Structure formats: C-alpha cells, structure tokens
Amino acid sequence: MSGSALLVWLEYRPEEVKLNLRELKHYSRKGASGNRVNFFFCGACGSTICGTMEGRPSLFLTAGVFDETDWILPGVHLWKGSAQKWLQRSAGTLNVF
Ligand SMILES: [Zn+2]
Numbered sequence: 001m002s003g004s005a006l007l008v009w010l011e012y013r014p015e016e017v018k019l020n021l022r023e024l025k026h027y028s029r030k031g032a033s034g035n036r037v038n039f040f041f042c043g044a045c046g047s048t049i050c051g052t053m054e055g056r057p058s059l060f061l062t063a064g065v066f067d068e069t070d071w072i073l074p075g076v077h078l079w080k081g082s083a084q085k086w087l088q089r090s091a092g093t094l095n096v097f
Helices: none
Strands: 009-012 024-031 036-041 048-053 056-061
Touching: none
Parallel strands: none
Antiparallel strands: 009 056, 024 036, 036 048, 048 056
C-alpha cells in the first residue's frame, strides 16, 4: 500500500546509489508475496524516498527524488488489475503482472 493510486519506482543496484538508509524513517510490512516490503521516508516532510523488498537486492527509488524526470520511461506496471478505474490504463508494450 503506497497511500496513492500510483507510485513510480526506479530499480537500482544498491551500489549505484549514495544513500544512507539509517538517516531515513522506516516502515515495514508483509507484501502480497509474503516477503517484507520496506519503505523509507524523509523524517522532515514524510516523502517516500525509496523501498526495498525482502529477497531482492535492489533499491527502489521513487520518481519524486529526481530533479528531472522527463527521461523516465516506465517498463513494467504492477497491480494493474486492481488499478483505480479512473486511472487511464496503458496497454501495448508494457509488461503486466
Ligand atoms: Zn523531506
């Protein structure tokens, strides 16, 4: 649960990102897969900065942490089947899970 109808994550290897997770606020819950999903927030404003998933080495940065976002091209939609009806659904070349 992101608290929003749409959350854009960008997947990175941890060594690609200079970020100290210990400086961020943290929330963890069990995901649909049964693995833990961890959300990291700015302690000053509450903005979601990134996330991690148990069993997966990646660091997922939210699109909102980047100054420029025009280069972002979504490659995968997750949970599309339960998307809000008012959210225009993309079709075609995207992978759907
Ligand atoms: Zn902040």
